Amino acid sequence: METEAPVCQTIGFLLLDQFTLISLSCAVEPLRMANQLAGEELYRWQTLSLDGQPVWASDGVSVTPDACAQDQRGFDAVIVCGGVGIQQAISPALIAWLRSQARLYCKRLGAVCTGSWALAQAGLLDGFQCSVHWELMASMQEAFTRVKVSSSVFTLDGNRFTSSGGTAPLDMMLHLIGRDHGHTLSAAISQMFVYERIRNERDHQRVPLKHLLGTQQPKLQEVVALMESNLEEPIDLDELAAYVHVSRRQLERMFQKHLYCTPSRYYLKLRLTRARQLLMQTPISIVELAVICGFVSTPHFSKCYRDFFGVAPSDERSDMRLHPPPALRPEGQSLAPQKPRDVLEQARDEPTFATVQIQRR
Structure with missing residues (x-):
């Protein structure tokens, strides 16, 4: 049973050497805006380093943390912020601190970008699903066999929450805020950040095929490229095999060995993924979607969609209408003082201050 969120949560962001600055910003900024729109302090946050010393981000920006992690207690959640060279950023002292x-002290642990590697190395993701930047997915699954590495942009699993890199932490934090304080608040934050659609756990990272296969499978890469270019009128598997001068059986073996599925299943995944993008981002009818993505009939398309994504396309579109993407609207400009409470006080002059009513549970 999910516990009630405290009135104000305190979150520690542990910065590891060469962390990704965009991921940190995408995790912190939703908390600031949640406070502003609610007109009260729903969240507090601190940046931490293990020794309290400045930490270099991967883009060369030096960040002086608010506190030394070793001296801090009482966080409602700790989020590990990783980036480039994560293995080199992990020390025995870091592992010991995370375990303690x-x-x-803190049952809820999270990570952004490559920070999941640190949690996994500390044994804190054993039995959990997690997300990590696509560059580390394969190596992380090999290194930590008890961890279920997902290709999702973010993953919420019990008291663990992890996201991939770039802007994915924004989606994750919006979902956490929505879970704590309601969809109205998370949608309003999205609107302020000119963020057209909040991705969910069914959205997956697009992992470059070259990263999965290296340079050793040019025929397989060529077949996949053909599939991607022919979604509306799918090419027969025998034709695909003939195009790259292999037998159908050889083609099936290549897909099973390197992509862990049949060619037909992979082709179906490409078409359904494209269909979902169009469903979420355009007003195209479901009948038209079925044709555009190469399905012989709308019922067949709906069945395949439901089997793959766990929800019927009509239901997913209905949900989009109930909770539509917010209209584009620029965020108010303001100078950001250092402390969250000061930020909230300054935000009182913003026209959006306290514009969202929080429903207490």
Whole structure:
């Protein structure tokens, strides 16, 4: 049973050497805006480093943390912020600190970008699903066999929440805020950030095929490129095999060995993924979607969609209408003081201050 969120949560952001600045910003900024729109302090946050010293981001920006992690207690959640060279950023002291937080002080742990690797190395993701930047997906699954590495842009699993890199932490934090304080608030934050659609756990990272296959499978890459270019009128598998001068059986073996599925299943995944993008981002009818993505009939398309995504396309579109993407609207400009409480005080002059009513549970 999900516990009620505290009135004000305190979150620690642990910055590892060469962390990704965009991921940190995408995780922190939704908390600031949640406070502004609610007109009260729903969240507090601190940046931390293990020794309290400045940390270099991967883009060369030096960030002086608010506090030394070793001296801090009482966080409602700790989020590990990773980036480039994550293995080199992990030390025995870091592992010990993370384990002590999980054991004694803080039950909710998260990570952004490559920070999941640190949690996994500390044994804190065993039995959990997690997300990590696509560059580390394969190596992380090999290194930590008890961790279920997902290709989702973010993953919420019990008291663990992890996201891939770039802007994915924004989606994750919006979902956490929505879970704590309601969809109205998370949608309003999205509107302020000119963010057209909040992605969910069914959205997956687009992992470059070259990263999965290397340079050793040019025929397989060529077949996939053909599939991607022919979604409306799918090419027969025998024709695909003939195009790259292999037998159908050889083609099936290549897909099973390197992509862990049949060619037909992979082709179907490409077509359904494209269909979902159009469903979420355009007003195209479901009948038209079925044709555009190469399905012989609308019922067949709906069945395949439901089997793959766990929801019927009509239901997904209905949900979009109930919770439509917010209209584009620029965020108010303001100078950001250092402390969250000061930010909230300054935001009182913003026209959006306290514009969202929070429903207490």
